[in-house]
Amino acid sequence: MAAHVLTAHGLDVLLLEAGRQIDFEAEVRSLEWPYDHPRRGKLPPDSYVLNETDYKRLKPPYAQTLGRYTNVMCWQQLGEGPDYTKQFFVNEKEHPYTGTNFSWVRSRALGGKTNVWGRLALRLSDYDFKAASRDGYGVDWPISYQDIAPYYDRVDRYLGISGVTENLPWLPDSIYQRPIRLNPAEVHLRRVLADKKDWIVTPFRLGVTTEGLAHNKYRSRCYGRGACFRRVGGCDIHAAFDSPTGLIYPAWDTGRLSVRTNATVHQVLMDASSGKATGVAFLDTATRKSHEAKAKVVVLAASTLESTRILMLSKSRQHLNGLANSSGHLGHNLCEHVLGPRVHGIFKERMGAAPRNDDSRPGGFYIPRFRNLDANSKRADFIRGYGLEGSSGQEMFPEDALKLPGFGHGYKRNVRDHAGAFIYMYGLGEVLPRYESRVELDPQVKDAFGIPVLRFSYRYGDNEKKMCADMVASMQEAFDAAGFETTRVDRDPLTEGSSVHELGTARMGSDPKSSVLNQFQQTHDVKNLFVVDGASFVSAACQNPTWTIMALCWRSCDYLAGELGRGNL
Amino acid sequence: MSAGAISRRRALALAGAAGTRAALLPDAGLAQAVVGTDIAAELPKGKFFTAHELATLDEVAELIIPADTQSGGARAARCAEYIDARLAESIDPLWRQSWKDDLAEIDEVSIEMFGRPLLAVLPAERQKLMQRISSNERNPKENVDHSFVTIKWWVAEAYYTSKIGIHDELKYEGNSFIDEFIGTDVEKR
Numbered sequence: 001m002a003a004h005v006l007t008a009h010g011l012d013v014l015l016l017e018a019g020r021q022i023d024f025e026a027e028v029r030s031l032e033w034p035y036d037h038p039r040r041g042k043l044p045p046d047s048y049v050l051n052e053t054d055y056k057r058l059k060p061p062y063a064q065t066l067g068r069y070t071n072v073m074c075w076q077q078l079g080e081g082p083d084y085t086k087q088f089f090v091n092e093k094e095h096p097y098t099g100t101n102f103s104w105v106r107s108r109a110l111g112g113k114t115n116v117w118g119r120l121a122l123r124l125s126d127y128d129f130k131a132a133s134r135d136g137y138g139v140d141w142p143i144s145y146q147d148i149a150p151y152y153d154r155v156d157r158y159l160g161i162s163g164v165t166e167n168l169p170w171l172p173d174s175i176y177q178r179p180i181r182l183n184p185a186e187v188h189l190r191r192v193l194a195d196k197k198d199w200i201v202t203p204f205r206l207g208v209t210t211e212g213l214a215h216n217k218y219r220s221r222c223y224g225r226g227a228c229f230r231r232v233g234g235c236d237i238h239a240a241f242d243s244p245t246g247l248i249y250p251a252w253d254t255g256r257l258s259v260r261t262n263a264t265v266h267q268v269l270m271d272a273s274s275g276k277a278t279g280v281a282f283l284d285t286a287t288r289k290s291h292e293a294k295a296k297v298v299v300l301a302a303s304t305l306e307s308t309r310i311l312m313l314s315k316s317r318q319h320l321n322g323l324a325n326s327s328g329h330l331g332h333n334l335c336e337h338v339l340g341p342r343v344h345g346i347f348k349e350r351m352g353a354a355p356r357n358d359d360s361r362p363g364g365f366y367i368p369r370f371r372n373l374d375a376n377s378k379r380a381d382f383i384r385g386y387g388l389e390g391s392s393g394q395e396m397f398p399e400d401a402l403k404l405p406g407f408g409h410g411y412k413r414n415v416r417d418h419a420g421a422f423i424y425m426y427g428l429g430e431v432l433p434r435y436e437s438r439v440e441l442d443p444q445v446k447d448a449f450g451i452p453v454l455r456f457s458y459r460y461g462d463n464e465k466k467m468c469a470d471m472v473a474s475m476q477e478a479f480d481a482a483g484f485e486t487t488r489v490d491r492d493p494l495t496e497g498s499s500v501h502e503l504g505t506a507r508m509g510s511d512p513k514s515s516v517l518n519q520f521q522q523t524h525d526v527k528n529l530f531v532v533d534g535a536s537f538v539s540a541a542c543q544n545p546t547w548t549i550m551a552l553c554w555r556s557c558d559y560l561a562g563e564l565g566r567g568n569l
Numbered sequence: 570m571s572a573g574a575i576s577r578r579r580a581l582a583l584a585g586a587a588g589t590r591a592a593l594l595p596d597a598g599l600a601q602a603v604v605g606t607d608i609a610a611e612l613p614k615g616k617f618f619t620a621h622e623l624a625t626l627d628e629v630a631e632l633i634i635p636a637d638t639q640s641g642g643a644r645a646a647r648c649a650e651y652i653d654a655r656l657a658e659s660i661d662p663l664w665r666q667s668w669k670d671d672l673a674e675i676d677e678v679s680i681e682m683f684g685r686p687l688l689a690v691l692p693a694e695r696q697k698l699m700q701r702i703s704s705n706e707r708n709p710k711e712n713v714d715h716s717f718v719t720i721k722w723w724v725a726e727a728y729y730t731s732k733i734g735i736h737d738e739l740k741y742e743g744n745s746f747i748d749e750f751i752g753t754d755v756e757k758r
Contacts, residue, residue: 033732225747227744401729412637
C-alpha cells in the first residue's frame with residue numbers, strides 16, 4: 001500500500017522484499033484437483049508442516065526436534081493443501097524464534113501474507129478506537145472512526161470488497177460490490193437469529209472483487225470457482241486481493257517504483273548528528289552480501305513483528321534499547337485474536353438432498369460482535385467482544401467422512417447424506433493488549449543469516465479464557481435456535497498466534513511516553529521513520545485487521561507525502 | 570512388533586490365500602490357484618507393503634468404503650495404492666512400521682476369531698471381523714481399535730480426494746468457472 005500511495009504522489013520508491021517474487025502462473029495451481037497431485041496436496045516426505053499438537057507439545061524453536069526434515073513449515077490453517085502454498089511460507093529451520101509457545105506464521109514473498117490471507121475485510125469503529133474510554137481498560141487509539149473512514153472508502157474502491165449493508169454502528173459498512181450469497185442453512189440461521197436473538201448473519205465481507213476493477217488490469221473478477229478454503233489463498237486470477245497485483249504491479253507501472261527481492265533488511269541506518277534515518281542495511285539472501293540503501297524517508301512494513309524486530313536490531317549508542325524506543329514500549333502490548341472454540345453441526349433439511357454447488361464462493365457467513373456493546377449486552381465476566389465466522393453446505397472434501405462412525409454401505413451412504421448438510425462456526429475474539437505481552441531479541445539464538453531472532457513472552461489471560469467459554473455457549477445457542485444437530489464442540493483456544501493476526505508492539509498514541517508512533521504511524525523519536533503495518537495497532541478489536549492496516553497506511557502515506565513536500569521530514 | 574511377529578505374519582501370508590480377492594489379482598481363479606504357495610511371490614507387491622499387506626489393506630479399504638450402485642469403492646479408487654505410495658517415500662520409520670503393525674493386528678484378530686487371516690475368511694466373517702475392530706472407534710482402547718481408526722482415516726482421505734470420490738460419489742460441482750454464484754440470495758430470505 002505504501003508503494004502505491006507514495007508513487008501516486010510522484011515519489012520515487014525502493015521496495016525491499018525479504019523473499020522472492022512468486023510466479024503465480026507457474027506456481028499457483030488454484031484449480032488442480034487433488035487426485036492430480038501425487039500426494040493429494042500434501043508436502044513431499046522431506047518436508048513437515050507443524051500442527052496444533054506440535055505447537056502445544058513442543059517448545060520454540062519448533063524445528064529443533066524435527067531434524068530429519070529439511071523443511072519445517074509453519075501451520076497454514078488448512079491441512080489439505082500445504083504443497084500448494086509452501087512457496088509462501090518460511091522454513092522454520094532457517095527462521096527460528098524462542099520463548100513461550102506461539103504459532104508464528106510468516107511469509108517471505110513479494111506481497112507476504114496478502115497472498116494467502118483469509119479475505120475477511122472488516123472495518124473498525126469507535127467501539128474499538130475508543131474502547132478504553134468505554135470500559136476503562138488500556139488506552140484509546142489516537143484516531144477516531146471519522147479520521148479513517150475516508151481511507152476505508154478509498155481502500156474499498158481501489159481494491160474491491162463484496163458484502164451486504166447491515167447498518168451496524170459497531171461494524172461500519174463498506175462500499176460493496178455484489179455480495180456472495182448465503183447457502184440454505186445460513187439463510188435459515190440468519191432468519192432465526194434475527195427473530196430470536198437479534199444477532200446478524202451476513203455474508204463474508206470479502207476483499208474480493210466480484211464485479212472487477214476497471215483501473216486494475218492484473219485482477220479478474222471472481223468467477224465463483226470455489227474450493228477457496230481448500231488451499232489457503234493462491235487465487236491465480238487475483239479476484240482475491242493480494243499486494244502484488246493489487247498494489248505493487250500498478251505502482252511499478254508508474255515508473256517510480258523499484259523492487260529488490262531477496263533483500264532482508266536488518267537495520268535502519270541513522271545519522272547521529274541530525275537524528276534522522278538515512279536508509280537501511282540489508283542482506284542479499286541469495287549472495288549473502290551486505291548492502292545499504294539510502295533514502296530520505298524509511299517506511300517499515302515488514303509485518304507486525306518483523307518491523308519491530310528491525311527497530312530492535314537498529315539499536316546503537318544513541319538508541320540503546322532499540323530505535324524509536326524512548327517510551328520503552330517497543331515490543332510490548334502484543335495482541336491478536338483468540339481462535340479455537342468451534343462447533344460443527346448438521347442442517348437436517350439438507351440431509352440426503354441432491355448435491356448443490358454450495359462451494360461456488362470465496363467465503364462463508366459472519367456474525368458480528370454482539371457482546372459488550374450496550375447495557376443489555378454487557379458481560380460481567382469479560383470485556384470486549386468476538387465475531388463468529390462459519391460456512392455450510394457441500395465442500396470438495398466432506399469433513400464428516402473423518403468423523404462419522406462405522407464402515408461399509410451404511411458409512412458410505414451416511415457420508416453422502418451428510419455432505420450437503422454440514423455447517424460449522426468458530427469464534428474470533430479480541431485479545432487484550434498487555435504491557436507484559438512482549439517480544440524481545442534473543443541474546444543467543446540467530447537465524448540462518450546470523451540475525452538475532454525474537455523471543456516471545458506471551459500468554460492468553462483470564463479475559464480471553466472467559467470469552468472463549470462464552471463463544472462456545474453462544475454458538476451452541478445459535479445452533480439450538482436454528483435446530484441444527486451439534487456433532488462436535490471444540491472448547492479450548494488454539495495455541496497463541498494461531499489467528500495469524502499478531503498486532504501491536506509499536507503502538508500509536510498521542511503520548512510519546514507511552515507509545516512508539518503518532519497517529520500517522522510516524523515514530524515519535526525519528527521523524528522520517530514510519531511503521532505502517534499491524535505493529536501500530538493500539539488494540540486488536542475483534543475484526544480481521546487487513547482492511548484497517550491498508551486504510552491506516554494510506555492515511556499515513558498521504559501525510560508523509562505532504563510533510564515531505566513541506567520539507568518537514 | 571518382534572522379529573517373531575514378523576515371521577508369524579509371513580507364515581500367515583503363506584497360509585492365507587484362500588478367499589484372497591481381486592483388484593490386486595487378475596481374477597478369483599488365480600486367488601484360488603495360489604493357495605498353499607508363497608503368496609508374497611505371486612501377488613503384486615507394493616512400493617512399501619508386501620503383497621500380503623497390500624492385499625489386506627486393499628480388502629479392508631473396500632470393506633470400509635465398498636462399491637455400490639452410485640460409485641466405485643475404495644478398491645476402484647486405488648486407495649491402498651495411494652497409501653502405499655505415501656509410505657514408500659516417507660522418511661519416518663516409526664510411521665512406516667506402525668502401518669505394518671496395524672495390518673498385522675487385524676490379521677491377528679481374524680485368526681483369534683476364525684483361525685485364519687483376513688484374506689482367508691469368508692465374506693460374512695469379514696463383516697464380523699470389521700464389526701469387532703470398529704466397535705470401539707469412538708473410544709479406542711486396544712491396539713486393533715487404534716489400527717482401525719488409523720486405517721479408516723487414511724482410506725477416507727484417499728477415497729474422498731479421488732476422482733471417484735469427488736465426482737462419482739459426491740457429485741461435487743465446484744472448482745469450475747461459473748458466470749454467476751449459485752446459492753441462495755440473502756435478499757430473498
